[in-house]
Amino acid sequence: MTAAPVVNSPTTPPEQGHLRRQIQHFMRSPGAVIGLVVLATMIVLAIFAPLISPQDPYDLTQLDILDGRLPPGLESASGLVYHLGTDSQGRDILSGILYGLRTSLMVGVLSAFAAAIIGTTAGLFAAYMGRRTESAVMRLVDLQLSFPTILMALMMLAVLGKGVINVIIALIIAEWATYARTVRGTALVEREKEYIEAARSLRLPSWRILFRHLLPNCLAPVIVIATMQVARAIGLEATLSFLGLGASVTEPSLGMLISNGYQYLLTGLYWISFFPGIALLITIVSINLVGDRLRDVLNPRNQ
Template sequence: MRWITRGARFVWHHKLVSCSMAFLVVLAFAAVFRDAVTPYDPYSTDVSLRNLPPLSDGTGWLPHVLGTDPLGRDLLSVLVEGARVSLVVGLLSVLVSGTFGVVLGLAAGYFRGRTDDVVMRLVDLQMSVPSLLIALLVLYVLGPSLTNVVFVLAITRWMVYARVTRGLMLSMREELFVEAARSLGASHLRIIVRHMIPNIMAPIMVLATLEMAVMLLTEASLSFLGLGIQPPQSSWGLMLAQGREYLTTAWWLVTFPGLAILLTTLSINIIATWMRARSTESPRESGAVVEPPARAPLVAQQA
């Protein structure tokens, strides 16, 4: 029963964070179990049902809650399918770019010297060019596809992880516990894996959470420009691009994908802000029980 009490207390004191977590859980559940959640096949077209408004009668067991698109597809089903694609692109991009950037940051911050110079010059070189411009050039050469979008997003954001990880390693490599492990003959790999990585995971996780929102927005922008996800696949940015031609006659085609992007990125940012606050606050501020220091027994002085 204690975990139920703690959960209720958390929901009560962090209402905004709880709502954001609930929204993301529902979104992830719908994306994973799309076939059981969506009332229609997102790839089934019927031009006789094109651009129906929300709550229109449908041919299945539910009405078209969000209406239909220009191809006669149920917009709710297409929106859930777009969530699946967008979340997969975001997660894979964060995983690839985070792994590559953290490894380079670890090497640069721990070994310093020539390794640090090479890594930081690569970071400076890439950060001098706008990331969106690099993405557009690479996708123009390789062609738009889901795999290429993940690759482009990864190579344009790895330097963020590298810079943060390098700074954390530079401040931690002089700590006493690292010096003690080094004096005991521990290898570089053991010091990094066992002693240093666990101490930098909290800020890295916060950064990865923020980068997830950046990846979703970047993928939506690329798909909107026609260089991201391509039909018959669906994504929220592609839905915005397809619906902008009907902005005055079918407002729901751009409203619901836009709200999905807004609410998802906002929820991720709220959770990342809460994670950052939790990682920097003191135990007393976080609600942990802090034991008072033991008092030394008073010794009565002999007269």
């Protein structure tokens, strides 16, 4: 009498098991977890800023010039307590930070996302479509990367003018080449593997090979670069706004808030620039902590 065949119990699919290991690897870093929690808190505060901020700092009907330059914790004549003080126009610093977070995070996320799409597409085409396309794209990338990012952004804003939308456009133009070079290097390796040769032998369209087969295997470095670029874009926007070339006075951002109080630093009115600067620092550090850990988690050598 033959023994019945052994039936293995269903197991977790390989993809789910791999994702679970990556999450566990990420959670082993206390700094990354703290950074993720802080970043999530910042995002929630930015999204619900109109609901939780004490005032709309850019609604002139809610401002009183007599409340200008009040120190932190002081109660105004109207009974409103300014926990972080006010600026020279009577705007609540706490409210300004909450609204400024919305603008700064929007600039960082949109510019990094759009630059990633443009740069990734260019890198894929450069690696797959032949030497002429690769040569044209990479010469443009080399030219782009020969200029410092801040200089390229300054040049673009000199043409486009001030404003949040123009800052986003300038940062996209200044950052896309980084993605293109990284994706091109990764795609050159993946192009020679068997699954791409099999797709070619089946005469699949080039666009399908690029975006259905090649792209998913090039996304890991893109995710890491995009995370870092969000923090970098927020810092660049703050720098440009501080120099008077970024957001306008009617578009609150953390850089603009810091710039508003710079002239008062030597007079003892530290809070006008200090608290927005702390908020900017915390935001950038939390994003960098998450991005640094993602770099380790998504590194194939650690998997």
